[in-house]
Amino acid sequence: xxxxxxxxxxxxxxxxxxxxxxxxxxxxxxxxxxxxxxxxxxxxxxxxxxxxxxxxxxxxxxxxxxxxxxxxxxxxxxxxxxxxxxxxxxxxxxxxxxxxxxxxxxxxxxxxxxxxxxxxxxxxxxxxxxxxxxxxxxxxxxxxxxxxxxxxxxxxxxxxxxxxxxxxxxxxxxxxxxxxxxxxxxxxxxxxxxxxxxxxxxxxxxxxxxxxxxxxxxxxxxxxxxxxxxxxxxxxxxxxxxxxxxxxxxxxxxxxxxxxxxxxxxxxxxxxxxxxxxxxxxxxxxxxxxxxxxxxxxxxxxxxxxxxxxxxxxxxxxxxxxxxxxxxxxxxxxxxxxxxxxxxxxxxxxxxxxxxxxxxxxxxxxxxxxxxxxxxxxxxxxxxxxx
Numbered sequence: 001x002x003x004x005x006x007x008x009x010x011x012x013x014x015x016x017x018x019x020x021x022x023x024x025x026x027x028x029x030x031x032x033x034x035x036x037x038x039x040x041x042x043x044x045x046x047x048x049x050x051x052x053x054x055x056x057x058x059x060x061x062x063x064x065x066x067x068x069x070x071x072x073x074x075x076x077x078x079x080x081x082x083x084x085x086x087x088x089x090x091x092x093x094x095x096x097x098x099x100x101x102x103x104x105x106x107x108x109x110x111x112x113x114x115x116x117x118x119x120x121x122x123x124x125x126x127x128x129x130x131x132x133x134x135x136x137x138x139x140x141x142x143x144x145x146x147x148x149x150x151x152x153x154x155x156x157x158x159x160x161x162x163x164x165x166x167x168x169x170x171x172x173x174x175x176x177x178x179x180x181x182x183x184x185x186x187x188x189x190x191x192x193x194x195x196x197x198x199x200x201x202x203x204x205x206x207x208x209x210x211x212x213x214x215x216x217x218x219x220x221x222x223x224x225x226x227x228x229x230x231x232x233x234x235x236x237x238x239x240x241x242x243x244x245x246x247x248x249x250x251x252x253x254x255x256x257x258x259x260x261x262x263x264x265x266x267x268x269x270x271x272x273x274x275x276x277x278x279x280x281x282x283x284x285x286x287x288x289x290x291x292x293x294x295x296x297x298x299x300x301x302x303x304x305x306x307x308x309x310x311x312x313x314x315x316x317x318x319x320x321x322x323x324x325x326x327x328x329x330x331x332x333x334x335x336x337x338x339x340x341x342x343x344x345x346x347x348x349x350x351x352x353x354x355x356x357x358x359x360x361x362x363x364x365x366x367x368x369x370x371x372x373x374x375x376x377x378x379x380x381x382x383x384x385x386x387x
Contacts, residue, residue: 067180
């Protein structure tokens with residue numbers, strides 16, 4: 001009987017802590033709604049066609065991704081006077097190589113070159129590919145893009161436009177997840193559109209951005225040389241984050257373009273989904289440990305639900321209802337701003353519960369799965385040598 005009061009006291013303390021966390025999370029949701037809504041009203045800048053410097057567009061490849069041929073055709077068919085497209089695979093038996101060659105053969109009037117190989121000693125598989133591809137890059141303006149993204153013909157014109165402004169070191173892009181139709185892919189796209197991108201925009205409220213996002217980054221070769229080239233990123237898991245970090249440390253600005261690329265999400269199983277998101281979470285923890293620790297405050301709905309289940313009261317039921325409305329509103333506003341389809345509202349709760357589970361697992365551990373590579377993080381986001 002003596003233990004009963006202690007259990008009651010613990011429940012009260014836990015419920016009170018969850019109440020505070022719920023209020024904080026609702027505050028975050030309100031700020032996120034404003035940030036995403038404001039971004040959705042931006043108009044990306046276009047450079048006039050007669051004022052465009054030659055550009056090399058680098059797209060590292062790995063495997064036969066969903067929609068890869070369409071993605072590469074979109075990169076090749078840019079409304080841009082001189083746009084060299086460099087495609088790269090690390091191995092001759094990569095199935096993406098045949099697709100790249102097919103696109104190049106179908107578009108002989110486009111400047112498409114293909115590289116096979118990787119730089120020895122680069123621990124980051126993507127950067128190992130890019131370093132080898134650089135031997136074919138001809139121009140001083142570079143765009144590094146992910147192969148699982150779909151772009152429009154004005155993409156290269158838009159993302160390079162801010163580079164004309166003094167003090168701009170690199171231009172990065174937000175991205176909207178487009179699922180391939182499976183449930184895991186839909187949940188993965190929801191994380192991108194409704195969790196990750198809003199957090200990026202909220203972070204921009206607290207000062208100029210100091211890091212880049214993976215799907216697209218545009219910069220001049222002179223800026224790349226100042227930070228030590230892509231070689232400076234070769235040992236980092238978060239190569240996009242560090243690219244912006246190194247450039248901003250040189251006193252140059254990181255600009256978030258108004259252009260939104262489409263990322264084709266093809267996580268066909270829950271195992272792939274879990275491994276993909278766990279890699280993202282452990283990467284974020286490595287470069288922003290304090291921010292990662294507080295990431296649970298971006299989940300108002302699970303926090304409000306837990307508070308209600310621990311100590312059901314009318315005020316907690318109201319908080320749960322408000323949290324659900326705020327979360328669904330953020331879903332609608334984010335999808336509209338990113339130009340992607342809005343998934344069913346009933347997926348919000350399972351998506352957020354999964355997100356909380358991945359976050360909790362990401363608090364510990366140093367190994368990540370990157371496609372067919374098992375990587376170990378040594379410290380921060382620095383990769384350990386493979387043995």
